[in-house]
Amino acid sequence: MYHLLYPLRSYLIVSGHQKTNVMTADWLTILSKEPFIIGVAISPKRYTYRLIKESGEFVVAVPTLEILGDVWVAGTKSTPDKLKYMKISFIESEKVKTKSVKEAVANLECKLIDERNYGDHTFFVGEVVHFMYDGEAFKNMVPDLKYKFLAHVAMNEFTTFEEKIYEC
């Protein structure tokens, strides 16, 4: 009944040195502001699991509605072979050997600092050692909802945010 916490944002997890793989993950959270630490739960069945174990790194890329098709492929197909069905491209990262996603509005480069097994997933904890982002999509540190950040509703259903802000 994890659906009770949905919709959740969908992110792309890039991993691998020799070969670059990319998968979609909704089970991701911020853990600390300073230092900036995040965590993502990944099933040991995923190819990405093995690549993160091997490399001790991963990159979190922030997709928008524009690349929803790729987010779907990355979440449903396995191994880097899936890339032939996708249109995104990779660029060099700054502080890790794992690549970043050119078409993402932000890329967070993470070095693995902890991993914990919880039930059917492993929680990979990474310190964000560098980030790149589109200054228009995050002006003054505030995400601009015009950029249509993706959220996963259920199965093959995604949504995005109203462009209306409710001020408290």
Added chain:
Amino acid sequence: MYHLLYPLRSYLIVSGHQKTNVMTADWLTILSKEPFIIGVAISPKRYTYRLIKESGEFVVAVPTLEILGDVWVAGTKSTPDKLKYMKISFIESEKVKTKSVKEAVANLECKLIDERNYGDHTFFVGEVVHFMYDGEAFKNMVPDLKYKFLAHVAMNEFTTFEEKIYEC
């Protein structure tokens, strides 16, 4: 620069046995499907931190736009004194002594199974031992976007989801 992962869903964390406290948390994720395990990052400065340590329990309540005012108070004021500024009410939970929120569309009762310090927050990991939910808001395990689930954009700005589904 944790803002790069925003907007994020906002949830209410209920804690305490003798006295009930409630705070707002965005830094929450699912960790495992079976068993159903979730985790939430909470600053040691928060009153909730002490209550979860003492009781070994917490409840995650899912708020909607209807109680945004309370979500804001719960996130910005401290100690159970804040409740006098709020309109939500508490009901008995089923499997934990910590109360649930009557006005939430779902309540997930958690027993603490792990805690880890990451930077400036502690990550509390709980097994969901029971849940209650509004069957209209989650028909066939799919959240109905008509219910206007809350997402935090920045500071005092919140939003909710488009009622449009993009099918892959």
